[in-house]
Amino acid sequence: MTDASYRDALFTTPLDRVASFSFDEQVVRCFPDMIRRSVPGYGQIIGMLGVIAARHLRRGAHVYDLGCSLGASTLALCQQLPADAFTLDAVDLSPAMVERAREVLTEHCPGYTVNVHEGDIRHFPLRSAGLIMVNFTLQFLDPEDREAVIDRLYRTLEPGGMLILAEKITFADPTRAALMIDWHHDFKRANGYSELEISQKRNALEHVMIPDTLETHHDRLARSGFNRHYTWFQHLNFAAMVAFRD
Ligand SMILES: C[S@@+](CC[C@H](N)C(=O)[O-])C[C@H]1O[C@@H](n2cnc3c(N)ncnc32)[C@H](O)[C@@H]1O
Numbered sequence: 001m002t003d004a005s006y007r008d009a010l011f012t013t014p015l016d017r018v019a020s021f022s023f024d025e026q027v028v029r030c031f032p033d034m035i036r037r038s039v040p041g042y043g044q045i046i047g048m049l050g051v052i053a054a055r056h057l058r059r060g061a062h063v064y065d066l067g068c069s070l071g072a073s074t075l076a077l078c079q080q081l082p083a084d085a086f087t088l089d090a091v092d093l094s095p096a097m098v099e100r101a102r103e104v105l106t107e108h109c110p111g112y113t114v115n116v117h118e119g120d121i122r123h124f125p126l127r128s129a130g131l132i133m134v135n136f137t138l139q140f141l142d143p144e145d146r147e148a149v150i151d152r153l154y155r156t157l158e159p160g161g162m163l164i165l166a167e168k169i170t171f172a173d174p175t176r177a178a179l180m181i182d183w184h185h186d187f188k189r190a191n192g193y194s195e196l197e198i199s200q201k202r203n204a205l206e207h208v209m210i211p212d213t214l215e216t217h218h219d220r221l222a223r224s225g226f227n228r229h230y231t232w233f234q235h236l237n238f239a240a241m242v243a244f245r246d
Pocket residue numbers: 023035046066067068069070071072073091092093094097119120121122134135136137140141
């Protein structure tokens with residue numbers, strides 16, 4: 001997608017005290033490389049978004065990309081759908097991400113009605129939408145806040161609308177959870193990350209990114225009113241779900 005020339009080297013040197021992970025300028029510079037080398041299945045999930053939207057999105061519907069980072073999900077829609085197929089608001093809390101996302105989407109989605117906003121998805125005002133994408137972002141919210149967000153997204157969707165939710169996940173069975181974490185770290189090693197990078201990133205993400213189980217996600221979707229919700233992709237401890245508002 002975007003300029004992937006900056007390799008993620010954020011945790012290559014030993015740090016006395018690993019600061020909590022935050023989406024600052026340093027992360028923005030290497031984000032496409034970081035997420036591709038860190039999230040199993042990332043490219044496949046993002047690539048399917050445009051394909052799914054092409055089948056399901058009502059022509060002219062409004063779309064949200066919540067926790068948009070550099071706009072990869074929005075870009076995937078622009079690559080599959082014509083400019084008059086939808087209007088879109090992308091939202092992110094990080095000023096550095098928003099600034100770069102605006103540049104990326106202006107360059108790669110000319111003619112599309114796409115606006116990028118700096119905002120918190122817990123409070124950002126929403127209007128009726130046909131598709132809401134929340135990819136690898138709910139995991140960064142305080143677990144106590146997640147239900148209210150999903151409730152609000154349900155109410156925001158028009159009948160026939162769809163929520164796409166991709167997340168890092170955990171497992172109720174500790175043996176399975178530990179195996180998936182080991183394999184995820186092997187995946188990172190295979191993608192060139194060192195032991196030091198893996199352990200320092202893990203420390204930086206502790207308490208900042210708290211994954212739920214798939215059961216927790218599906219129970220929450222059901223409580224919010226979604227009566228059709230499925231997991232359509234899973235690779236190790238990362239998964240993508242879809243929930244329809246009938
Ligand atoms: C892993 S990234 C999302 C990746 C992106 N959706 C993609 O697929 O490329 C998580 C993003 O969520 C944003 N974020 C975290 N908490 C947020 C909140 N409360 N409101 C809006 N954005 C938030 C971060 O700034 C970060 O850019």
